[in-house]
Amino acid sequence: MYKKKINKIKSSMTPSEILILSFIIIITIGTILLSLPVAKLDKSAGVFTALFTATSAVSVTGLSVVDISKTYSYFGKTVILILIQLGGLGIMTFSSILALLIGRKISYEEKKILKEDLNQEALGGIIRFVRKIIYIVLSIETIGAIFLFLSFIKIMPLKKAIYFSIFHSVSAFCNAGFSLFSTGLEGFYGDININLVISFLIILGGIGFAVIDSLIQYIRTKKAKFNLTSKLALIITGILIIVGSITFFIFERKNNLTIGNMSLFNKIIASFFQSVTTRTAGFNTVSMSNLKPATIFMMLIFMMIGASPGSTGGGIKTTTFGVLVFYIIGIVKGQKDINISNRRISWEILNRALVIFAISIIYVLFIIFLILMIEEKDFMKIIFEVVSAFGTVGLSMGITADLSLASKILIIITMLIGRVGPLTFALALGERAKRISYRYPKENILVG
Amino acid sequence: MYKKKINKIKSSMTPSEILILSFIIIITIGTILLSLPVAKLDKSAGVFTALFTATSAVSVTGLSVVDISKTYSYFGKTVILILIQLGGLGIMTFSSILALLIGRKISYEEKKILKEDLNQEALGGIIRFVRKIIYIVLSIETIGAIFLFLSFIKIMPLKKAIYFSIFHSVSAFCNAGFSLFSTGLEGFYGDININLVISFLIILGGIGFAVIDSLIQYIRTKKAKFNLTSKLALIITGILIIVGSITFFIFERKNNLTIGNMSLFNKIIASFFQSVTTRTAGFNTVSMSNLKPATIFMMLIFMMIGASPGSTGGGIKTTTFGVLVFYIIGIVKGQKDINISNRRISWEILNRALVIFAISIIYVLFIIFLILMIEEKDFMKIIFEVVSAFGTVGLSMGITADLSLASKILIIITMLIGRVGPLTFALALGERAKRISYRYPKENILVG
Ligand SMILES: [K+]
Ligand SMILES: [K+]
Numbered sequence: 051m052y053k054k055k056i057n058k059i060k061s062s063m064t065p066s067e068i069l070i071l072s073f074i075i076i077i078t079i080g081t082i083l084l085s086l087p088v089a090k091l092d093k094s095a096g097v098f099t100a101l102f103t104a105t106s107a108v109s110v111t112g113l114s115v116v117d118i119s120k121t122y123s124y125f126g127k128t129v130i131l132i133l134i135q136l137g138g139l140g141i142m143t144f145s146s147i148l149a150l151l152i153g154r155k156i157s158y159e160e161k162k163i164l165k166e167d168l169n170q171e172a173l174g175g176i177i178r179f180v181r182k183i184i185y186i187v188l189s190i191e192t193i194g195a196i197f198l199f200l201s202f203i204k205i206m207p208l209k210k211a212i213y214f215s216i217f218h219s220v221s222a223f224c225n226a227g228f229s230l231f232s233t234g235l236e237g238f239y240g241d242i243n244i245n246l247v248i249s250f251l252i253i254l255g256g257i258g259f260a261v262i263d264s265l266i267q268y269i270r271t272k273k274a275k276f277n278l279t280s281k282l283a284l285i286i287t288g289i290l291i292i293v294g295s296i297t298f299f300i301f302e303r304k305n306n307l308t309i310g311n312m313s314l315f316n317k318i319i320a321s322f323f324q325s326v327t328t329r330t331a332g333f334n335t336v337s338m339s340n341l342k343p344a345t346i347f348m349m350l351i352f353m354m355i356g357a358s359p360g361s362t363g364g365g366i367k368t369t370t371f372g373v374l375v376f377y378i379i380g381i382v383k384g385q386k387d388i389n390i391s392n393r394r395i396s397w398e399i400l401n402r403a404l405v406i407f408a409i410s411i412i413y414v415l416f417i418i419f420l421i422l423m424i425e426e427k428d429f430m431k432i433i434f435e436v437v438s439a440f441g442t443v444g445l446s447m448g449i450t451a452d453l454s455l456a457s458k459i460l461i462i463i464t465m466l467i468g469r470v471g472p473l474t475f476a477l478a479l480g481e482r483a484k485r486i487s488y489r490y491p492k493e494n495i496l497v498g
Numbered sequence: 499m500y501k502k503k504i505n506k507i508k509s510s511m512t513p514s515e516i517l518i519l520s521f522i523i524i525i526t527i528g529t530i531l532l533s534l535p536v537a538k539l540d541k542s543a544g545v546f547t548a549l550f551t552a553t554s555a556v557s558v559t560g561l562s563v564v565d566i567s568k569t570y571s572y573f574g575k576t577v578i579l580i581l582i583q584l585g586g587l588g589i590m591t592f593s594s595i596l597a598l599l600i601g602r603k604i605s606y607e608e609k610k611i612l613k614e615d616l617n618q619e620a621l622g623g624i625i626r627f628v629r630k631i632i633y634i635v636l637s638i639e640t641i642g643a644i645f646l647f648l649s650f651i652k653i654m655p656l657k658k659a660i661y662f663s664i665f666h667s668v669s670a671f672c673n674a675g676f677s678l679f680s681t682g683l684e685g686f687y688g689d690i691n692i693n694l695v696i697s698f699l700i701i702l703g704g705i706g707f708a709v710i711d712s713l714i715q716y717i718r719t720k721k722a723k724f725n726l727t728s729k730l731a732l733i734i735t736g737i738l739i740i741v742g743s744i745t746f747f748i749f750e751r752k753n754n755l756t757i758g759n760m761s762l763f764n765k766i767i768a769s770f771f772q773s774v775t776t777r778t779a780g781f782n783t784v785s786m787s788n789l790k791p792a793t794i795f796m797m798l799i800f801m802m803i804g805a806s807p808g809s810t811g812g813g814i815k816t817t818t819f820g821v822l823v824f825y826i827i828g829i830v831k832g833q834k835d836i837n838i839s840n841r842r843i844s845w846e847i848l849n850r851a852l853v854i855f856a857i858s859i860i861y862v863l864f865i866i867f868l869i870l871m872i873e874e875k876d877f878m879k880i881i882f883e884v885v886s887a888f889g890t891v892g893l894s895m896g897i898t899a900d901l902s903l904a905s906k907i908l909i910i911i912t913m914l915i916g917r918v919g920p921l922t923f924a925l926a927l928g929e930r931a932k933r934i935s936y937r938y939p940k941e942n943i944l945v946g
Contacts, residue, residue: 301871343877344870351863374856381924397849404852408822411859415799422792423749429791429878476829 066478069144070470073108073137077466080104080133089126092116098455105462107133109469110141110362112227112332112444113435115451115458119230124213130228131217138224138255138362141469143183146259146360147176183259186266187223190254194219197247201238222251225363227332227444239309239335240316245323252331253291256357258283278393279369283358286368286375290352294325297348307340328352330363332444338434339447346430346447353441354410364442364468366410373403402473409472414440417464421457435461440468514926517592518918521556521585525914528552528581537574540564546906553910555581557917558589558810560675560780560892561883563899563906567678572661578676579665586672586703586810589917591631594707594808595624631707634714635671638702642667645695649686670699673811675780675892687757687783688764693771700779701739704805706731726841727817731806734816734823738800742773745796755788776800778811780892786882787895794878794895801889802858812890812916814858821851850921857920862888865912869905883909888916 083089084100099116106113107130122130195215202211214230221228229235238244254262261280268274276284299321302308309317320335327333329352341349356365373388377400380388388395418436425432431447438445439461453461467475531537532548547564554561555578570578643663650659662678669676677683686692702710709728716722724732747769750756757765768783775781777800789797804813821836825848828836836843866884873880879895886893887909901909915923 343880344867346877347867347870351867374860377853378857378860378924381921382927384927401845401849401852404849404856405825407859408852408855409826411855412822412826419792419795419799422795429794432791473829476826479830479832 065144066470066474069140070475070478072140073466073469076133076136076140077101077104077108080108080129083129084122084126086125089122089129091123091126092121095121098458102458102462103130104133105465106444107226107228108137109442109465110134110137110224110226110364111439111442111465111468112221113439113446113450113461113465114228114444115453117232118228119232127217127230131220134224134226134228135220137469138220138226139184139187142187142255142259142360142362143180146183147179182263186259186262190251190262191216191219191223194223194247194251198244201241201243218248219251222248222331222333223255223362225252225255225331225357225361225442227327229333233337234334236335236337239312239320239323242319245319245335248331248333249323249326252326252333253287256330256361256363257287258358258360260360261358278390279359282369282372282390286372287358290329290355290368291322291325294328294348294352295322298324298345301342301345301348302336305340305342308336325352328443328445329355330357330365330441330443332438332442334445338445343430346434349445350434350437353437353443353445354414356441356443364440366406370403370406373400374407377403406471406473409476410440413467413472417460420460421453424454424457427452436464439464442468513592514918514922517588518923518926520588521914521917524581524584524588525549525552525556528556528577531577532570532574534573537570537577539571539574540569543569546903550906550910551578552581553913554892555674555676556585557890557913558582558585558672558674558812559887559890559913559916560669561887561894561898561909561913562676562892563901565680566676567680575665575678579668582672582674582676583668585917586668586674587632587635590635590703590707590808590810591628594631595627630711634707634710638699638710639664639667639671642671642695642699646692649689649691666696667699670696670779670781671703671810673700673703673779673805673809673890675775677781681785682782684783684785687760687768687771690767693767693783696779696781697771697774700774700781701735704778704809704811705735706806706808708808709806726838727807730817730820730838734820735806738777738803738816739770739773742776742796742800743770746772746793749790749793749796750784753788753790756784773800776891776893777803778805778813778889778891780886780890782893786893791878794882797893798882798885801885801891801893802862804889804891812888814854818851818854821848822855825851854919854921857924858888861915861920862912865908869901869908872902872905875900884912887912890916 081097081101081104084103085097087093089100095116099121102113102115103118103122105111118127118130195218198218199211199215202214206214217228217230220226231237235244235248258280260277261283264274264276264280295318299309299317302310302321303317304310309320312320323333323335328349354365355371356367357363358368372390373395376390376395377388388400414436417440418433421432421436422429427449428447431449434445434447435449435453437443442465450458450461470478529545529549529552532552533545535541537548543564547569550561550563551566551570553559566575566578643666646666647659647663650662654662665676665678668674679685683692683696706728708725709731712722712724712728743766747757747765750758750769751765752758757768760768771781771783776797802813803819804815805811806816820838821843824838824843825836836848862884865888866881869880869884870877875897876895879897882893882895883897883901885891890913898906898909918926
C-alpha cells in the first residue's frame with residue numbers, strides 16, 4: 051500500500067521532476083554519508099562541506115571547497131566515486147532515453163501516456179536499453195582503468211594504484227574531473243599514456259551514448275549509421291577539439307607560468323588535453339591561475355558550449371551550439387532553411403536552441419551579478435567560477451574555498467541547475483503550476 | 499537618365515541595405531570634412547582619427563580616440579554636431595517608419611511592393627510622417643537647449659554658451675553622449691538643471707518616436723492610446739531606470755573614488771543620471787575607471803539592453819529584453835502563451851527576440867575575443883569597451899585612445915554594426931545572396 055502511494059506520486063510527476071528529485075535524494079544521502087566521522091580524515095570538514103562535495107560529485111562538476119585527497123578517507127572517497135558514477139550514468143541514461151523517444155517521433159502527449167501508463171512491453175524495452183548503457187559504460191571504464199593502472203603502478207603501491215585507476219577512469223568517463231591528487235593532473239602533463247587515456251574517456255563520455263552505440267555497431271558490422279544528432283555532435287566536437295588545441299597552443303606557448311617551459315611535444319599534448327577537458331570534464335594539467343586573458347575567455351566559451359546530448363557532460367551542448375552556428379551561416383548565405391548534412395532543421399529545433407542559449411546566458415549573468423555583489427574578488431575569477439559550475443566543468447582559478455557561504459550556496463544551486471539544464475528546471479517549475487507550457491519539438495535532432 | 503539609373507539601383511536595394519549604405523556615405527563625407535585643416539585645432543589628428551570620430555558621431559556612440567574639445571575647431575565640432583543629428587534622426591526615422599508599417603499589419607511582401615512601386619499617395623504619407631518627426635525632434639532639442647543655456651550662461655560667454663547648449667541638447671536627445679568638456683559632464687554632477695534636462699532629453703530620445711507621438715496626443719486630447727510596443731517600452735524603461743538608480747546608489751555610495759564623498763542628494767542625482775545615461779546615451783558625471791566590479795557588470799547588462807525601438811538609442815532594445823523576461827516568467831508560471839498587458843505575443847516575435855539576443859551576444863563575444871588576443875589590457879576594460887561600442891553607448895574605462903590600430907578598426911565596425919543591428923546586417927548580407935531568408939513577424943510588437 052505504501053509502495054502504491056509512492057508509485058502514484060511518481061506517475062503524477064513529469065520526467066524532469068523525477069530527474070531533479072532523484073538528484074536531490076542522492077545528494078542528501080551523499081551529504082549524510084560524507085558527514086560521518088568514518089568518511090573524514092580531516093574532522094573539521096562539516097556538513098556544508100559534505101553538501102558541497104556531494105552536489106559537485108552528483109552533478110559531476112568537480113569543484114571543491116577542500117582538498118578531497120586530504121579531507122576524505124577511502125570510505126569517503128568511495129562515496130564520492132559512487133556519487134559520480136550515479137550522477138554520470140543517471141544523466142546519460144535519462145537523456146539517452148529522451149533522445150530515443152524523440153528519435154522515434156513519438157509526440158509529447160504520447161510520451162506522457164507512455165510514461166504514465168507504462169505497459170509491460172515498453173517498460174521491458176527501456177529496461178533492456180538501460181542495461182545496455184550500464185554494460186557498455188562499465189566496460190569502457192574497466193578498459194580505461196586498466197590502461198591508467200599501467201602508469202600508476204610505476205609510482206605507487208599495488209592496491210593504491212588499482213584504486214586510483216578505477217577512480218580516475220570513472221571520474222574521466224563521467225566527465226567529473228575529480229582527482230585524488232592535490233594539484234589535479236598537473237604532475238602528469240608529460241605522461242602520454244595518462245593524457246591519451248583520460249582524453250579518450252572524456253571524449254567517449256561526452257560524445258553521447260547514441261554515438262557510442264553507433265560506433266560499436268560500426269565496429270561489428272562495418273556499417274556506419276549515425277543519426278543527425280550524432281553527426282552534428284561528432285562534427286562540432288571534432289572542430290572544437292582542434293580549434294581549442296590550436297588556440298590554446300598559440301596563446302600559451304610563450305607563457306612560462308603555464309606551458310612555456312615545456313618541450314614542443316609536451317606543449318602540444320598539454321594543449322590537446324586542455325582543449326578536450328575544458329568543455330566539461332574539468333581536469334587540468336596546467337594551473338588555471340596563470341593563463342592569459344584570451345585563453346581564459348576561450349575557455350569560458352568552451353565551458354558554456356559543453357558536451358553532447360545523451361552524455362555525462364554539461365553545458366548548452368554541442369548540438370545547440372551547432373544549430374545556432376548553422377543558422378547564422380544560413381542567414382548570411384541567404385538560405386531559407388537551416389541545412390545540416392543535407393537535412394533540413396525545423397524551426398522548432400532552432401527555437402529550442404535559442405531558448406536554451408538565452409536562458410543559460412541570462413541565468414549565468416544573473417548569478418555572476420549576485421556573486422560580484424557579495425565578493426570583493428577579481429571579476430574574471432568570479433565569471434570563470436560561475437561558468438565552470440554552470441557547465442559542470444569544475445575548473446577554477448582557485449577561489450572556490452575562499453568564497454563566502456552565500457556564494458558557495460549559489461555555486462551549489464548553479465551546479466545542480468547546470469546539471470539538470472535551466473530550461474528543464476524552469477519547465478519543471480512551470481509544470482508544477484499544472485499547465486502545459488511547452489510544445490516539444492517534433493523533429494529528430496536533440497538540442498540541449 | 500543618370501538619376502533614373504540611381505533610382506533603379508535604389509529600388510533594387512532592401513531597406514536595410516539603404517540604411518547601411520546611407521551610413522557609409524555619411525561617414526565618408528564626415529571623414530573627409532574632419533580631415534580638412536580648417537576642422538582641426540590639433541594638426542596631428544589624421545584621417546583615421548577623423549574616420550573613428552565620424553563613425554562614432556553618425557552611429558551616435560560617443561567613443562573617442564582624442565579629446566574632441568581640444569582636437570577639433572568650431573567648424574570640426576559643427577561637422578560632428580551635424581553627423582550626430584543626421585545619425586540620430588536617420589535611425590529614428592527609419593525604424594519608426596518600419597514600426598509604422600509593421601503596426602499597420604502590412605505583410606513583408608506588400609511592404610516590398612510598397613517600397614518598390616511607391617505610389618504618390620503612400621509616398622506623400624511617408625513624407626508627411628518624416629516631416630512630423632523632424633519638426634518634433636527639432637522642437638524638443640530647442641527647448642532642451644534653452645534650459646541648458648540657463649546653466650551654461652553662468653560659466654561662459656554668451657556665444658559659447660549658445661553653442662554649447664545646442665550641441666549638448668542635440669547630443670543628449672540623439673543619445674550620442676558627445677561632450678565639449680574634456681571630462682564629459684563630471685564637473686556638473688551637482689547641477690540639478692543640467693542633470694534633469696539632459697536626463698529628460700536622453701529618455702525622450704531613447705523611448706521611441708511612437709511614445710512621443712502618443713504623449714503629444716495625450717497632452718492635446720487627454721486621451722492615452724499607446725500601442726503594445728510603446729507600453730512595453732515604457733514599462734521596461736521605467737523599471738530599468740529605477741532598478742539602475744537604486745543598485746548604482748547601493749554599490750557606489752561608499753566608494754570615495756566615485757560618489758562616496760558627495761552629499762546624499764548629489765549621490766541620488768548622480769545615481770539617477772548614471773542609470774539613465776548608461777543604457778545608451780553614454781554621458782558620465784562620475785569617472786568610469788573607479789567603479790566597483792558589480793556596478794561595471796550591471797552597466798554591461800544595461801548597455802546591452804539599450805533603448806527602445808524607433809528611438810535614437812542602441813542595444814538589443816528594451817522590448818526585446820521585455821519579451822524575453824515575460825517569456826521566462828511565463829515558463830516558470832506554466833503559461834501556454836506569452837502575455838503582456840493582457841495581450842498575447844506571437845511565437846514569431848519571441849523567435850525574433852531570441853535571434854536578436856543570440857546574434858548580439860555571439861557577435862560581442864567574438865569581438866571581445868579578437869581584441870583580447872591583440873591587446874595586453876585588463877579583461878574588464880576590454881569587455882566594457884566592446885559592449886559600449888556595440889550598444890552605441892560610448893562610455894569607456896579610458897582605453898579607447900590606447901588601443902592598437904587593429905582594435906580600433908574592430909571598434910569602428912562594432913559601432914556601425916551595433917547601430918544597424920547585427921541581425922539587420924546579417925540579413926543584408928543574406929539578401930545580397932539573392933534569396934529571401936527571413937519571414938518578418940506578423941504581429942504588432944517591434945523587437946530589436
Ligand atoms: K566536470
Ligand atoms: K551614445
